[in-house]
Amino acid sequence: MTMRDGSGPEVTVSDMFGGDGSSGARRRASMREVADLADVAISSVSRVLSGHPDVSAPMRERVLAAVTQLEYEPDFLAQSLRRGMTLSVGFVLADISNPLMADIVLGAEAALRGAGYSLLIMNSENDPQLDSTHIRFFQSRRVDGMILSLASEQDPATLEMLRQVDVPIVVVDRRLPPEIRASAAVNDHAAGMTAAVRHLIAVGHRRIALITGSIETLPGRERMNAMRRVIEAQQEHVDPIYLPGSFSEEHGEAATRQLLDRPAPPTAIICGGNQLLVGCLRVCQERGVQVGIDVSIVSTDDIPLSELYQPPIASIARDTVGLGRTAAELLLRRLTHDSGPETVVLPTVFTPRASAAPPPEQRGGLPPGAG
Amino acid sequence: MTMRDGSGPEVTVSDMFGGDGSSGARRRASMREVADLADVAISSVSRVLSGHPDVSAPMRERVLAAVTQLEYEPDFLAQSLRRGMTLSVGFVLADISNPLMADIVLGAEAALRGAGYSLLIMNSENDPQLDSTHIRFFQSRRVDGMILSLASEQDPATLEMLRQVDVPIVVVDRRLPPEIRASAAVNDHAAGMTAAVRHLIAVGHRRIALITGSIETLPGRERMNAMRRVIEAQQEHVDPIYLPGSFSEEHGEAATRQLLDRPAPPTAIICGGNQLLVGCLRVCQERGVQVGIDVSIVSTDDIPLSELYQPPIASIARDTVGLGRTAAELLLRRLTHDSGPETVVLPTVFTPRASAAPPPEQRGGLPPGAG
């Protein structure tokens, strides 16, 4: 459908979709065409659009008129190639379907969007190998920076990969060797954990279990260390049980089963993550173990479930959206004027609720699991 | 609470490039350098790497050796610019922090990743204006396709923007005018809803409320229509109350308050979304209204909360990860061999649970199944 009458502008196939010009997908106009229409050099168009001072008023007029007439919009790809930056940020995380992660992404995306950056997301499915694959992928995509919530802080391949990365890195709730020069947005997990364990001890618990995820991540380690420190500093003898594993419902279930099967089950269980809590509660219901009566439960993530559960689940809350926003801000700071790696620590707050009650023996001597 | 990294050994800039050369961020090698090292033309390198047939074995050897020696990796940007495709997909959604959405993204990301595509996401925060802004943004980013979960199907600016889009579009749980030529991955909300309403009527409810989100989205409309159809087709007189609004905890709370304040409150409430359920349960607890006793509740999303709540919340479940995967597959199909828009409908399943019990007046007298 090409017309060739010799005179006038060539009508190309893409004009088929032109119609009245108000709708339909037209081919994008290039700078070249703007320049031709305005009868100036292509470089002048560039100067007008990028606000270069060497531009006279009449020329600016002509160029801008051509731009609006052709609905010209600069090509992001070409700009990125030329300028050496893509205005995009890669985010590697274990699993976006975890509401905690999703909140973090929400906060980060909003902050980055405000600065003109867009966010690429990849799930590592808690596999360190995927972590490093994704990091490599992002680098080949030429992202300007990365935000990472790694499955493991210790995977050699990932660390080696990170050393090769030449864009700023921000980790979320992780700690990396200093030579990687990563900024970090972390929570003060020790604070909330300390308060929670002290509370449990204060109301009479002497056998306390911690179900947690990988200790190759900061939250896993910090929570365990904090609990250990509190118990060691205590006058009374307290029996801790540590069950690290993965941040999954399955581990929550398995660990809870194991705990309840013990000859002397713990009187309190701390679940270090919302998925662990789900698994734990499921097993408690299965076995007819009553939360807040037979066993006390504390969760480290405050999700709707913990607030609405009957009895409400005592929780260590934190501002996850804020954590994501902070991570993005740290990255933006390094993207604009690289100031070197920084670490920002955000608070955690323990909220006691009915699920953290005195243990059975304190209340009247009912044997646990007598439901 | 901001702490600068001050501890540990200072790593100076010169250290970064020192060492044995096996780590640290080196400048990327370009094709030019590979060609020089292998002593062939730059175009030959390209042909070797892109699997062009016109390549002799010895040359392939030399080029590949140079590639590995320089750790060459092609520049994605340059490739994209030249080839006219970016291998990236934009996903616009209301709010990634909604677990349903997060699941959809999870499924979509995995499927796209498998095909070499990466995913850009932007939150519209339920604002149709942001929807259209994001769509425009993605187009200027030259994504190869888009997956959309729009805040509204009827926003004129968004629809106009969509008509301008020249890449394939897939909507998730939305329906668009046919001229936009969007593929669609949707759930059969009517099926689950029909089963749920029939169940409620069967156990004796005669005043049933539906709290739902925007009727400018497919799930909002379909659920309401399905409920209406069931009730109209019913012998007994059933009183429906429809409270559409937004998919937010706030609307869930406000609507529930309004319902409970009525002179004759409904005996059953259907919450059309997990955030609405959260708001609804919160108000019930606040007022001491007992779920499954004073009022029956059904939720349209099966989240951990509904399973674990006491009593468990009857739910209309669906495979959200599968929905995301399906959307991605529909898009991939159009990206590889454009076959025109398609629609895939996935099932929903109603799971009765204790929260959907006979209404109070029924339980005082005859047993529920006495009909």
Add this chain to the structure above:
DNA sequence: TACGGTTCTGCAACCGTTACTGGAACGTCG
């Protein structure tokens, strides 16, 4: 030796920008 036919390889244009360089046009001043 000349010739036609395959294989392989290099040249150069191109994708759509940006930024550097040089110089035209104009005004000012000695």
Add this chain to the structure above:
DNA sequence: CGACGTTCCAGTAACGGTTGCAGAACCGTA
């Protein structure tokens, strides 16, 4: 009137790849 400084703009080389095309090298055959 000519040297010089401004102001403004065109030309062009990148950025890092891909690809059509022309031609070199090689082979077998007459």
